[in-house]
Amino acid sequence: MQVTITEAARRKQIIDAAVEVIADLGYAKTSFARIVERAELSSTRLISYHFADKNDLMMAVLISSVGTLDELLNARLEGLTGRAEMLRAYIEVRVELLRTHPKQLRAITEVADNHRAADGSPMFAPLLTDFRVGRMERQLRQGQREGVFAEFDPAVMANTISSAIEGVARSGLPLDGYGRELADLFDRATRAAAQ
Amino acid sequence: MQVTITEAARRKQIIDAAVEVIADLGYAKTSFARIVERAELSSTRLISYHFADKNDLMMAVLISSVGTLDELLNARLEGLTGRAEMLRAYIEVRVELLRTHPKQLRAITEVADNHRAADGSPMFAPLLTDFRVGRMERQLRQGQREGVFAEFDPAVMANTISSAIEGVARSGLPLDGYGRELADLFDRATRAAAQ
Amino acid sequence: MQVTITEAARRKQIIDAAVEVIADLGYAKTSFARIVERAELSSTRLISYHFADKNDLMMAVLISSVGTLDELLNARLEGLTGRAEMLRAYIEVRVELLRTHPKQLRAITEVADNHRAADGSPMFAPLLTDFRVGRMERQLRQGQREGVFAEFDPAVMANTISSAIEGVARSGLPLDGYGRELADLFDRATRAAAQ
Amino acid sequence: MQVTITEAARRKQIIDAAVEVIADLGYAKTSFARIVERAELSSTRLISYHFADKNDLMMAVLISSVGTLDELLNARLEGLTGRAEMLRAYIEVRVELLRTHPKQLRAITEVADNHRAADGSPMFAPLLTDFRVGRMERQLRQGQREGVFAEFDPAVMANTISSAIEGVARSGLPLDGYGRELADLFDRATRAAAQ
DNA sequence: AATGAATGAGCGTTCATTCAT
DNA sequence: GATGAATGAACGCTCATTCAT
Numbered sequence A, B, C, D: 001m002q003v004t005i006t007e008a009a010r011r012k013q014i015i016d017a018a019v020e021v022i023a024d025l026g027y028a029k030t031s032f033a034r035i036v037e038r039a040e041l042s043s044t045r046l047i048s049y050h051f052a053d054k055n056d057l058m059m060a061v062l063i064s065s066v067g068t069l070d071e072l073l074n075a076r077l078e079g080l081t082g083r084a085e086m087l088r089a090y091i092e093v094r095v096e097l098l099r100t101h102p103k104q105l106r107a108i109t110e111v112a113d114n115h116r117a118a119d120g121s122p123m124f125a126p127l128l129t130d131f132r133v134g135r136m137e138r139q140l141r142q143g144q145r146e147g148v149f150a151e152f153d154p155a156v157m158a159n160t161i162s163s164a165i166e167g168v169a170r171s172g173l174p175l176d177g178y179g180r181e182l183a184d185l186f187d188r189a190t191r192a193a194a195q
Numbered sequence E: 001a002a003t004g005a006a007t008g009a010g011c012g013t014t015c016a017t018t019c020a021t
Numbered sequence F: 001g002a003t004g005a006a007t008g009a010a011c012g013c014t015c016a017t018t019c020a021t
Helices: A005-025 A032-039 A045-050 A054-077 A083-100 A102-114 A125-145 A154-171 A178-190 B005-025 B032-039 B045-050 B054-077 B083-100 B102-114 B125-145 B154-171 B178-190 C005-025 C032-039 C045-050 C054-077 C083-100 C102-114 C125-145 C154-171 C178-190 D005-025 D032-039 D044-050 D054-077 D083-100 D102-114 D125-145 D154-171 D178-190
Strands: none
Touching (some): A005 A032, A005 A045, A005 A054, A083 A178, A102 A125, A102 A154, A125 B154, A154 B154, A154 B178, A178 B178, B005 B054, B054 B083, B083 B102, B083 B178, B125 B154, C005 C045, C032 C045, C054 C083, C054 C125, C083 C125, C102 C154, C125 C154, C154 C178, C154 D125, C154 D178, C178 D154, D005 D032, D005 D044, D005 D102, D032 D044, D054 D102, D083 D154, D083 D178, D102 D154, D125 D154
């Protein structure tokens, strides 16, 4: 059961089509049939062949999209040292990703919000939230210790920043300037008084 | 043609069951069959009898939930005069509603985010967003004119506040103190320098 | 259970709406719901109240339409004596009815052709055909005895004339002149050689 | 994408069963369930697997039936040269087909007459009529130019012949001799005076 | 003379998945 | 590495009809 090059390419093709369908139609209207149309495959059988089940495919979509974006994000943030500087950069890059990778971002949200177990419990949302928010919370807490940031609940602040960024797409507002504006906003909200 | 008492009661029964199912299972897993189970009706036929189609039911769910919550919200905000005071109260009440009306709030989000036309375009989300955000944006703009609020983009700020509130549920954080913390956060982010 | 004026009026209202729906949508797409829309009634319940079942309504549609048209037809034919003259007039009037009563004619055809018992056997078609064709066949036979018509199978001729008239609507050809042309055609086909 | 042997056989099996059901029960009472019974398939799902939707199946029924019969018809008519001779042969063969292929003929009529778009407009009838009648009209017109046929409106005559043939089945009359009788009839109706 | 409320059965269609090559 | 063929279950929706006033 070795993974050949073709196998990997096929999986990527299917995942990419799934990302597009999810971004365009939303999770609820996404089906194997729609993905097959988008990827111009012969039948849904091919998806079942390469992925154990729908859950497996959705996980792959999530891993692929999150992986791609986190890699870009990390590349853009490396080398930054100051906490406030990092926060600003993080927000601006996240908003910038909306312009360069809107489909992946939509797909991540759709899958995380809507993919559930049979009993209705969300499968990926908690992990994803922990992943994103947990990291930021630690940064904020460290910044408070360093005296860069004011007193506030780091968990609430981290979650608020995360939600604010997710909310950018929903707003339909023009993206130019949005990142800077948002960075300014959270700078005011976090900055220690006598910086 | 005219709405009888029995008819209204049945509709309410179905809508309430729908709200619960949507809140518990999410929009994608909600079906007439699940609603029938929850409401202990005889068959899905009864839903089709009282609502033209799925779209009609979802609209009713939205109108019912938004109406209930907005009524409560307005009751709690009336009599407040200062812009900053109003903003604080708005945020705290919205968070408080999460404790008292979690199902309605979840249902609103689920339906607004996921109910779409056949081509995938959202049907209710834009209206709902305009409604909520537009009102707040006008308040912020007025506050800036009055010198209560600092310089910032009111559209971005309104959208950020709205997103932040919607993100509370997702966080899974304890609600006590969350409202106050969030109010403090946006107070710092909006307040004019000469406080 | 006396038949009041209102009762009769209501039945007529429903029958007329049914005729229109059948003519417009065809028998297969006709339902109580569509008739209710057309007649602007409150619910299908009203149809079930005035007619025992679908079969009863369809019978009423047929009786009403056939009755109306036969009355007109007979009025136009009375006083004619010559067999050939009568045949010509019959054909021309039948074609003329297409212009003045297209809906009734379509409804008759639709119901006669498509309304069936549960086992698929037609319910009205044979009677209607017998009624129309039988009468004409007797006229033709009499004309042959009188030496006005040539030798031909009267049953086949009667059925052919009937079919030809029914086929006018299907042709989509302009009606002016069609009746005369058809009358000429069957005059040539029936006329004795040395008239 | 490509049509396999099994696929073609299955489609044929379903189409043939559909033809029988339509011929026996009529279009309005035909459903996937009835076809499944006739073809002894496992479930209606199998029909949906092989045909995009009901419309697709009906089109296939029409194409299959019309194709089969036209092939037979053309084979029987080839080699004939005289216009009058051709007309006679055409009519007689069409009537003969009623004996050998009654189900296909009924199915064609049922589908053409009753299959409609959502708004009630017929989907196949106009094309089918044009196809059949148009061809005959051209033959008649040519015959007139050649002096074989008398003066008459070729469009009306073509439509009348077509209707007369369609009306044979409806008559319930014995078929032996019917074809010849009908051919004689239209021979008299079309033949030029100087025969 | 009419209505409100409800219903069982059936419709065509779509879902992700599986068997057998 | 891929496919053809098929499937059980569920979907939202419409049908004519009935019960109880």
